[in-house]
Amino acid sequence: MATGSDWMTPGAHPVADGVYRIPLPMPGDALRAVNVYAIEDDAGLVLVDAGWAVPAARKALEAALGDRGHDLAAIRRFLVTHLHQDHYSQAVAIRRETGVSIALGAGEQPSLEFMAAGTDEPYAAPLAQLRAAGAADLADQVKRLTSDAEQPELDWQPPDEWLSGEREVALSGRRLRALPTPGHTAGHYVFRDPQAGLLFAGDHVLPGITPSVGFEAVAAHRPLGRYLESLRAVRALPDALLLPAHGPVGDSVHRRVDELLAHHRDRLAEMAVAVGAGARTAYQVALTLPWTRRRRALDDLPPYHRMLAVNETALHLDLLAEQGRVAAHRVDGVTAYRPVT
The missing domain is CATH 3.60.15.10 (Ribonuclease Z/Hydroxyacylglutathione hydrolase-like)
Structure with a gap:
């Protein structure tokens, strides 16, 4: 194999x-x-x-x-x-x-x-998600890079x-x-x-x-x-x-699914801790976390992968809010999170 x-x-x-x-x-x-x-x-x-x-x-x-x-x-x-x-x-x-x-x-x-x-x-949807995550500068950077990149012509039938x-x-x-x-x-x-x-x-x-x-x-x-x-x-x-x-x-399949479920359970816990420590936006939370198996800092990732990381952080935080573990509110187009007291 x-x-x-x-x-x-x-x-x-x-x-x-x-x-x-x-x-x-x-x-x-x-x-x-x-x-x-x-x-x-x-x-x-x-x-x-x-x-x-x-x-x-x-x-x-x-x-x-x-x-x-x-x-x-x-x-x-x-x-x-x-x-x-x-x-x-x-x-x-x-x-x-x-x-x-x-x-x-x-x-x-x-x-x-x-x-x-x-x-x-x-990339309009993920770029909008980035802006809502408090990462407007990163959204602008990714938009420039994707606009300049040559994209293959595909037939979306x-x-x-x-x-x-x-x-x-x-x-x-x-x-x-x-x-x-x-x-x-x-x-x-x-x-x-x-x-x-x-x-x-x-x-x-x-x-x-x-x-x-x-x-x-x-x-x-x-x-x-x-x-x-x-x-x-x-x-x-x-x-x-x-x-x-x-x-x-x-x-x-079972063993790998168990690993993936454990990963997301751990990520949710880490993000709840980050919010409790004062991080408020998904971008701020993402900055506190290690990324990839090499446990790299967010700013060490290429812009495209930073976009994925920040947006997935926002999805985890939204799930925490759905579970009542954090509270979410929107201010000037950016979603902010705070501990539940």
């Missing part, structure tokens, strides 16, 4: 009978690769996620499928875990050529419609099928369960193969990093609360092999 950076080695890597993990490169992204999973079926291939619509990912996918004796025309269906470009955009590009069917969670519809409108400000609720996905040789797991995005789905003991987890459960929450074009309602609920729902299922979108395959 691949470990460390070995998981990014190109090719079609078997993970179960008739199931292959295909890592595809991502342009200019710290994650470096995304796993696409190919399921061999009597009627053709079903792919969980698709990759980023860039030439390098297209070439890598064609080569990996070719190693198994397939081409792009063998793909009959994409099951996409969520809307982010490294998961969805290549499915749309391939559909233009082959007519393949795409399924996506219905909760992604508002963000997809926003992106399809051709907005010049795809709707899927052929909107998934809603829990449902069965019937293949000729197996049956998958499609489970809504909102949090990372509002319409995130995972796909479970109960007979083979597999969970195609997308970005809901990742082995090496804590997934970002609520980072999408249209802000969702209480994304962290919904993410934790989704983690607990997955934890209540029988354990399975973890097939993540980024990183190597893991041997226990």
